[in-house]
Amino acid sequence: MSVITICSCLWPLLSYGAGQPEYYARWMKLPSDSLLEKGRAFANDGVHADSALTCFTILVNRYSDKLPKKEKYVCARGYSAMCFVYFFEYFDYSKALESLGKADEISRSIGVEMPQIYMNYGHVYSTIGDQNLDRKSSLLGIDYMLKAFRSALKVKDWSIVNTAFGNTISASYKLGKLDMLAEDWEEYEKTVNRNTDSAEFTKFNIQLYKSLKLMTSGRYKAAIKIFDDVIAEMPLDVSHIRYTLVMLEYKAEAYANMGNYEKAVKSMLRMEKLSKEFEVKDAYIEIYRILAGYYKQLGQLDKMEECYSKYFRVKDEILNYMQAARINEMKFLGEMRNIEAQMEAVKQKAERQRVIMLAVGIVALIVFVSTFIVVRKNKKLLAANRSLYDKNVEIIKSEEEERKARKQYEHQLSELRSRLSALDSPGNEAHVAGNEAAYDGEGRASTEKYKNSNLDDDDKAMLIERIRNVMEDTDSICSNDFSAERLASLVGSKYKYVSQVINETFGCNFSTFLNNYRIKEACRRISDIDKYGHLTIEAISESVGFKSRSTFVTQFKRVTGLTPSEYQKMTRSDYKQ
Known part of the structure; x- marks a missing residue:
């Protein structure tokens, strides 16, 4: 299953400011049912997440053990809706x-099973499984989706029946577990005649299931025919486009398998x-990842590289978007907590106008x-980041100059030794040979010392120089x-001696020693805009040997005091000047 799930994640637009204090005060007076509907309307429009969260927060803060069952x-439902916004x-x-945990706790306390809670659990764990390649979380997501399907079937909530089962089909296929749906599939087929409100969605799920069953048995041509039939029948509009995209992706997979x-x-x-x-933006990352693989199979490496470049760029955009969303969330929640505290305090006063x-006034001041x-x-x-950046640039420049000076010194020393050897008289050759023999003997003696981890200063100095040359x-x-x-191996020594010298020197x-060198090289590449300016942060990370972006960011911050993005931003700013 791709990231494109049926009726799945929206691509929300950030909007801050709809939840103004005056609205907050007015919404405080609304009945709980009205608050829930208003919050859901805000959540569904995709641009007023803060207003939705305000409505749900007011609602759930009313909860107490003394409330009647209907109000609980x-x-x-308010807590379940909060999960939707947070997720x-x-x-x-x-x-x-x-939020889901609290919703589940309340529903159990009143003895009411809520399919929406199970489905939201399924969305969260399935997404965690997809993002972290965590099979256990993915299986847990499928389990919750099936619970949502069975629970919704009992109460004839056809929207959840279709959404939960449709997502379960794709997720199970991805994990090679499509057969686990056999019993539920028979029950789902029966909904065709009972479910008149969502018949189109039900038909799509049935065709999806049948086509993926054909895929698992290797009958790719038959599966492709179903995909083509669905694509031809499906209207090209906003409400149906994701169905078409799902079928196109599976169609491509079928051709690839052939x-x-x-x-x-x-x-x-x-x-x-x-x-x-x-503008189905959440589909881009999966499209470019898959396309890159297909171009690789075709030997079209230029197009493969182009797709990977787009893939990493989209990943960076998503990461930046998520960071912006969380910053917006923290800012909003901080202000909302202050507003709640003030509203709670002034509620006890008599004059309503003065309270408002x-x-x-307090909100404006805050x-x-x-x-x-x-x-x-x-x-x-x-200013602090600029200072850190300048220091890092200076350090790298200084180390580069020191390295060049050391190489020059080693070269001069080598030439001097060659000249001295050439000037020695025949009578001294034996003396020189004797010294060389002594040196070799010392090397053998040092080797004996290495066996006992007793390196002398000369041994360490020689080993340090070799290590530096390799690094x-x-x-x-x-x-x-x-x-x-x-x-x-490269320095011609043993692991324990290399480890000892690194630790002592x-x-x-x-690991830290290697990461220090790799981060310095990453800084050089980020600074070399002419050569590496087209690469994303993740591509730079991979180019210097890091397998994980998070590890790269952590080590970069440790060594330089800046994040890679901050360092890159300052480099490009200097480059433009």
């Missing part, structure tokens, strides 16, 4: 699960065109002070399989 049920709008999975990568590419290119036309004016503090902190942070070879250290054993273990 509405609060449980789809702010990408905050921990808060989404926390070895016909030309047609697989053609199907994916149409999928890309439709995604752009209807005081709340508005916003003003917060803005002032944020602006001032941003200026200080920018300055970026082709070697930027290989993602470079290890301490490989380093020991540089005060760190091999």
Whole structure:
């Protein structure tokens, strides 16, 4: 299953400011049912996440054990709706699960089973499984989706029946577990005659299931015919486009399994065109990843590289979007907590007008002070980052000059030794040979010492120099399989001696030692805009040997005091000047 799930994640637009204090005060008076509907309307429009969260927060804060069962049920639905906002709008999975936990707790306390809670659990765990390649979480997501399907079937909630089962079909196929749906499939087929409100969706799920069953048995041509039939019948509009995209992706997979990568590419290119036309932005990352693989099979490496470049760029855009969403969330929640505290305090006072004016005044002051503090902190942070950046540039420049000087010194020393050897008289040759023999003997003696980990200063100095020479070879250290054993082999020593020298001389273990060199090389590449300016942060990370972007960011911050994005931004700013 791709990231394109049926009736799945929206691509929300950030909007801040709809939840103003005056609205908050007015919404406080609304009945719980009205608050829930207003919040759901805000959540569904995709641009007023803060207003939706305000409505749901007011609602769930009314919960107490003394409430009647009907009111508790509405609060449980409010918590479930909060999960939707946290998950789809702010990408905050921990808060989404926390909200679901409270909704589940309330529903159990009143003895009411809520299919929506199970389906939201399924969305969260399936997404976590997809993003982290965590099979356990993916299976848990399928389990919850099936619970949602069975629960919704009992109460004839056809929307959840179709959404849950449709997502389960694709997720099970992806994990090679389509057979686990056999019993539920028989029950689902019966809904065709009972479910008149969502008959179109039911028909799509049935065709999807049948086509994927054909795929699992290797009957790709028969599956492709179903995909083509669905695509031909499906209207090209906003409400149906995701169905078409799903079928195009599976059609491409079928062609690829048949070895016909030309047609697989053609199907994916149409999928890309439709995604752009209807602005289904969450589909781009999957499209470019799959296309890159198909172009590789065709030997079209230029197009493969182009797709990977788009893939990494979209990943960066999504990451930046998620960071912006979470910053917006923190800002909103902080202000909302202050507003709630003020509203709770002034509610106890008699004059309603004075209460409203005081709340508005306090909010205005908070916003003003917060803005002032944020602006001032941003200026200080920018100055501090600039200072750190300049220091890092100077350090790298100094180390480069030191390295060149050391290489020059070694070259001169080598020439001097050659000249001295040539000037020696025949009578001295025996003396020189004797010294060389003595040196060799010392080397053998040192080898004996190495066996007992008793390195003398000369041994250490020689080993340190060799280690430095290897670590300055970026082709070697930027290989993602470079290890301490490989380093020991290259310097002609043993692992334990190399480890000992690194620990004693540089005060760190091999992993930290290697990461320091790789981060310095990453800084050089980020600074070399002419050569590496087209690469994303993730591509830079991979090019210097890091397998994980998060590890790269952590180590970059440790070494330089800046994130890679901050460092790149300042580099490009200097480059433009």
